[in-house]
Amino acid sequence: MPARPFAVVIPFALLLAAPLQATPRPGDWEGVLDEARGQTVYWSAWAGDTRTNRYIEWINHRMRELHDVEVVHVKLDDTGTAVSRVLAERQAGNLDDGSIDLIWLNGENFAAMRANDLLFGPFADSLPHFALTFPDHNPEVLTDFTLPTEGYESPWGKAQITFYYDSADIEDTPPESIEALLGWAKANPGRFTYPRIPDFTGSTFLKQALIALAEDTDALYSHAEESDFEAVTEPLWNYLDELHPHLWRRGRQFPANGPGMLRLVGDGELSLAFTFNPSEPAAAVADFELPASTRSYVLDGGTLGNVHFVAIPFNSPNKAGALVVADFLLSPEAQAHKQDLAVWGDPTVLDLTRVDEATRALFTPEEENPAMLPPGALETTLAEPHPSWMGALQRAWQVRYVGN
């Protein structure tokens, strides 16, 4: 049987060749660019929004022109599936030929992947465009829900809780604080709700309310196990117990997520809602999902905000390509295109007060759009609590409000 020796030799040859092509050195950027040429980067990203999908398609287009890298959007309905995938691959011993090269994530998913050593890094510092975020002045690009990113993920966009309402429906001023919201809901039963826990946006509402109601907010910025969870969160549960009977469907049912809430506003079931993307209401008006009388605002004292990132799984076979994509996402060109309301409207992570004049000029000033926030509205951003609070709040909520 002459074929036999080859059967043994070939796997060995592959084994030897594999490490050379799989681990680029981020420090040698020219080398990374060379290696990236011709690679295909599989980018796992939530795909529930056509605007986001079109932006990623544009990234693919530009990457092919600039760096000869092809970007394939692996469309997810839940980022957790990508985490599962990487985990399954490690479980099966696939250590260098994974199917995912780049993941869009933050918060809990990052914490989970980092804790289980599923990420490649550190790499963020070596991306040439990362400096434009001026991390020394903007620590939020280095911390993800209080966890230091340590270079294992690279920022590419921002989010902040923004409330919106139909001004044809609410003639006087909408509630401007968590406390006022309760009174408003009592006066307008069934016209407000929040997404079902454990949804990301819904959980953020819990945290926002907790920050407003808790007596000791310092406890929220260290691990939840280190504080008296019952005592810290008691005001929140009292608040929710009082609020729920006045919510949509009397609090017996909740929309699945932020977009679900937006649809209910469009259908006229809700009058007031909130989103994580400040420009979403304006975009939804343009897409006929919300009435033209939609207006946005931010609570007094600020709302929760965070940064979203991209990370590279440890077993990605196209790390060089993934690095080049992560860097391009931070380029002024990509950031300006992303912030354009006609494209996506996701706020930039670059520090526009510190970049040079030419770069700043790329970012078109916000046009007067009645559905958009007034300029400067996002100045007060509350920092995200430690990620352990998210899980703890979700579990406690489910114990209290999931029927048996």
Next chain:
Amino acid sequence: MLRLAPVLIVTLLVGPILAGLAMAVLPAFGYLPALGGTGFGLEPWRDLFSQPGLARSVTVSFASGLFTTAVSLSVVLLFLAGASGSRLDRWILRMVSPLLSIPHAAAAFGLAFLIAPSGLLSRLISPGLTGWERPPDALTVQDPWGLSLMAGLIVKEIPFLLLMSLAALPQLDPDRRVAMARSLGYRPAIAWLKVVAPALYPLIRLPVYAVIAYATSVVDVALILGPTLPPTLGVSILTWFNDPDLSRRFMASAGAVLQLGVTASALVAWWCVERLAARLGRGWIDRGGRRQGESSLRLAGQGLILVACLTAFVGLGALALNSMAGFWRFPDALPQGFTTIHWMRALPSLTGPVASTAVIAVISTSIALALVLAALENEQRTRRHPTRGRLFSALGLLYLPLIVPQIAFLSGLVVVMESLGGRPRLGLVVFGHLLFVLPYVFLSLSEAYRRLDPRWSQLALTLGTSRHAAFWRMRLPMLLAPILTAMAVGLAVSVGQYLPTQLLGAGRVSTVTTEAVALASGGNRRVIGVWALVQAGLPLLGFIIAVGLPRLIWSRRRGMRGAS
């Protein structure tokens, strides 16, 4: 070669499922080295049972399995009993195939938009009849009892069971049975229920079991129509599998095993109901009532099936309206304006997914068809008559993929495939689809194949043709219509697959269904409308070919054109 077909089918189906199940059972008892679980223990089960609302999730899953099946089966039997070949009956029968081709998720979205408090029905009667200026605060969709979930499933399972019954009926010679009973003074519908239904049931028992298994474990429909606090067991398991907290994977695996148990107990419960129904039914037949309830039975059969058909079609129509809608304020019955922007935006991104959907569907259906034909031809030649309708025959294992909940073995199968070095490629997805396409193709084709009069073969052989020639030149052409129908069913099943595509393709293989589900998570009903129509359109094309091709080819031979 032919003799290998049944063995090949069984290993192809049973192997992956058992391997996948094993990979789900191990973590359920704490063994998952990738997450540091190296010992065995009951911790995952303790976690599972301490989940809030678990008992309710299990109850809803169990009940919707039994209730959905009972209602769908009753409606189908009542309709068949009352069908007299009137124009309405023929129209309903013609509606069945397209109904079957509407993917579950699309039908569910349509129903949800129809019956929501701000949905189409409510808009049509508001504010004129109701005085509602804003949607009422009523729990109609996603109700905690799972009623809207069951309604959505019933609408989709009726066409399936009806098609399966129509395929099995001719071998019972129902007309002569009914004629005999009528000569004894029974009214037609009563006669059908007393002399045909008891003989028909054993022939459609497997499809019925498949419906039970599907309804207890369904995920996509339950996400859209099912209860939420807590959701059904299948949905909960999916949420746990996707939880950022990776240690929940252990509990998720335990949940998958529990799901298997729930499905199994629903099947056992149904089996008990079968016994009971048989006993009660016998008493009913023995009493010899000839006319009691005839007209109400007839009316119920036609009325219920009509409601189900119309619901599905109006729902789909509402989605079509949405896909072209401008802003649409409640309680307007029509959008304020129409726009093509949603379609124009989707078109450029349609080609890739449509092409890969078609490729996967055609390849997996062709393989399935070849295997099924080989197995059936082998059966004919060896004259081993199959144990029809019995669950535990060797080929009965064919139905394992329909009975074992997808969620229970697919995630385990991913690990198995990874270990074997099977990288997520198109081939792996085709294989995953084959697991589900094969049983349905077999289900749709086997009865027609078996009941083809054996004398045709004998005649061909006496004329000196070989067995092969008889198969190619006599059997295949004569069975063209049922073969095309089976292919259309296979294509529809393949197009609708979400979990196998997503998990085995690692998300890299994008089909219209994976696109539709990903976009559905964004909740934009206009975009969902576009994709649901595309998703429903592809299998419809298959059904149009299945009905049209035989008519075209046999335009001069009426007897060869097949049913309908």
